[in-house]
Amino acid sequence: MIVAAGEALIDLVPQDAGSPAGAGLSPLAPRLGGGPFNTAVALGRLGSPAAFCSRISYDAFGEALLARLRAADVDVSWVQRGAEPTTLAVASIAADGSADYSFYVDGTADRLFAAPARLPDGVRAMIFGTCSMVLEPGASAYEELMRRAAAEGVFTALDPNIRDGLIRDPDAYRARFKSWLPSVALLKLSEEDARWLGGTPEEWLASGPAAVVVTRGGEGLSVLTRACGEISVPGVPVDVVDTIGAGDTVNAALLHGLAARDALSADAVAELDAGAWTDVLRFAARAAAVTCSRAGAEPPYAAEVDA
Template sequence: MREIVVCGEALVDVVQEKRTSDAALAPLQPALGGGPFNVAITLGRLGSAVSFVSAVSTDNYGDAIVGALRNAGVGTAMLQRRPEPTSLALATIADDGSAQYSFYVEGTADRTVTDPGSLAPTVAAATFGTLSLVLEPGASVYENLMRRCHAERRLVVLDPNIRSVVIPDADAYRRRFRSWMPFVDVVKLSDEDAAWLGEGPAGSTVKEWLDDGVAAVVTTAGASGITVTTAEDEVSVPTPKVDVVDTIGAGDSVLGGLVHHLDRVGALSPDSVRSLTPDQWREVAVFAAHVAAVTVSRPGADPPWAGELRSD
């Protein structure tokens, strides 16, 4: 059995609904979230064998996080329960469904994660990203695990999911991101992430990441679709047309769908990913786009179960 481990934070998105008047505060609706948490939920609902590596609070929100993971079929044996509170993200929804975030992460549980130790031999792939690779001391723990997974010939997938408001030194982060590229097989990011990472004296580009050793870069562009770029080829697929409720968790659903499809076709290894043809990458991107289309058609990060996807 091939297993996937998802590494990173789980938190609570406090979604601010649209105001009904200028004088009234908009109501707040809590929802479980965090990029890596959403990826793990997506993989579990789609049917992959997946476990979550993180530090999760022992507060009520932390209990809800653990319950949601288990309900989705995500393994929780590697979770570390901590007394610190759960991180919060205030998400404000714009008229087009896009979300803007403010984060409350000082002294919270997820950034206190410690090394989980050796992963089981059955673990074929590991994903990393979002706040967990920014906030210390946990960021260094995840970075070391990423490098170890690469050395052990496990597939390494990275989604930086840039949240610039929590990055105190943009150029330092850009340099650190570039230093990870020799240890990463697949980078998934948005076009906005790619533009931000390319800015300033420490900026770098998709071509440079591929030259550093990345096998494929998967770039999302909202309604404009998904593009997969390798050293030899580039393929793009459109986004299915749906009525967008909000975009919370859309990119995370793409990543979960991508990794699940690689799992489904037996491509959870560095060598197999590098041998995929353009047509095979197109199939990966089409599947990931359909997973995300379901997510954005309903409120919050609510990815589909396998039975909700079209069979064609």
């Protein structure tokens, strides 16, 4: 089982792409989202046994989030509940489909996540990231859980998915990010994240991960490992509606592909050859393209990626 740990929230997305959100120029449609939530849904839709570890509101949005997880066959037994409201993220979609966000996070349910006393039974891998690794007190709880999972031999993945509007002290966050790397087996981030963090894949690889994957939007993605060096694949051409959830879909596709090769360990990842990595990356590129072809975070099912 692969566990996605982190926030679930509601994206408020302009119905007219390219119109500024919140300016009264386009109605906002609620979409179920949050990086870890989207990753869990994508894993379930791809056919990987998956679970979600988070704290979700009892409000109507929270019930809808849980329903989406259950519909994707995601185990929700590790979801905590709270009376606080669901976090909201207002998206602004540019003409090229890229998205920027402003957040409403004060007093919301997911911020009060508490690390469980033990890891889920049967967990093979856990993935962390996005807002949940920034907003306290939940951020410290997720960090504790990630370090504990790594110490217990669980394959850990991290997608920082930087939302700089939430990060009050960038230098402190960058230092904290570096402190996580010895506990991370797979680091995945976008080239925009890489620029913001101010490091290089080579530096991060030397700090602990067995592999570092960098996504480059429509240009494709690459992986850097000690054994194979850098391997890149192109993006899959598609008519982009928006890019919401594309990176989260890549997360799920990478983990799904590694699981299919029985490579959910740092040692197994280190032993993958260039051909195997190329296949995994191409699968992730196809999956992300499907997500980009429709509005909001709507990850594909396995049959859609294979087609």
